[in-house]
Amino acid sequence: MNNERKTHRIVLFSLFASLTVVSTLLFRLPIPYAQGYLNMGDGVVLLAALIMGPMAGFWVGSIGSALADLIAGYAIYIPFTFLIKGAEGFLAGWLYFKTKNIWLSVLLSGVWMATGYILAEWFLFGLPAAIAAFPMNLLQGIVGAGVAIILFRILGPIFRNKFHL
Template sequence: MIVVRNEKLRDLTRYAVLIALTTVMTMLIQIPTPGTKGYLNLGDMVVFLAAMILGKKGGFVVGGVGSALADLLSGYSYYAPITFVVKGLEGFFAGALLDTKLGQKTPIIPTAIGGVWMAIGYYIAEIFMYGGKAALASIPGNMVQGLFGAVVAVVLSVALKRTKVFNS
């Protein structure tokens, strides 16, 4: 019989729920971006929440796995490896910066930086996939998506902190 300590089970459950939620929120509303054959979505807010709750490691795992899984399930399998890296690093960067004094005081800055990284990361990958002009066309939508996710995640984190979700 395997015995799992309560903290490990709690963390494993949080990872699973946040990965699933990232996948669902990424797939729930998809706004196509014609130039790159990609789509805008709401998954970033969950990636940032994961970074806030689980730290940089959790941000990476939830962002990478949850978002790549959504690509696989949505028929964008060619994006899945790129998404794993870009969204994983989005969560990692946000989580790492949230651990700083500035991040603790003003969480919108680390999450916004994560969102900006996401737009830059996809831009770099899409240069090789579609060329510079098409890749450049994806930046505004990705920036809006990332910054919207950052704002919503910060607002939700305040509400979740009041419910003691972050403290348990």
């Protein structure tokens, strides 16, 4: 990989991580009876994974989402978010590049995210709180998947043709 291509990838990683922070913090709705909030950050994480692959999905999900938790005052979630959202992005990118099935890739990744958070919240707050938060986390995963599919249909060809990723 030449230096110009490496620079493009680093810039895109940074762009997507920044967009993850912004879309997480700007478009958020508190989740009733839970500690978190519904946001659009997952859509950006999944989009990055679909466009640039599993490692981009991992780093965009990990760094962008963890920074959003830090800025929003949810520091207790940072280590969990780093791993859960990173794995969500990695899984989406890996599944898409293996199967070319966008629906399978983003929906399974969204289900993984909700499952990861039920485990994290069980550890942090107990099983009843984790169960109460699960439906909204699952909804967040599904909404993020839908956002990613729409954005990928629009932006995917632009990135592939212009940056040859």
